[in-house]
Amino acid sequence: MPMRLGSERPELTGATQWFHEDQLPADLSDKYVLVHFWAVSCHICHETMNDLIKYRDQYKEHGLQLVGVHFPRYEADTNIDKVQEDIAKYGITHPVAIDNLHKMAESFQNEYVPAFFLFDKEGKLFFRTAGDRGFEKLQPKIEQVLGLTQA
Structure with a gap:
């Protein structure tokens, strides 16, 4: 069963590796957090990445923290070199967890890429x-949670 609205944000633990972990605040309380599950083999993930990066930059000053979770769909997706290529290609500077054991996906009750979880x-x-x-x-949901538009 998918995570219900109003559920507590799971801890960001279980990653096999992190990139840009230094960009992850030690305390996420008082932050709006967008968790983005993606995979190097996902065509839609690649199509939406530039816009997602734009949102990250546009809403950062309003308190939005983007956290990527690379969630492999296939064995080939576990190749860290391919993940690093995408990180460089798309200018990903936000924290990215490598979820090769699917522990983070399990804690978020997620089985999809791309998938987006927005927390207040x-x-x-x-x-x-x-x-x-x-x-x-x-x-529109980012703008709504940030109080930039009417509900």
């Missing part, structure tokens, strides 16, 4: 979605 300042799930159609709904 209290650490409660405000919005979740997946796929390209779901991505189309993400920016």
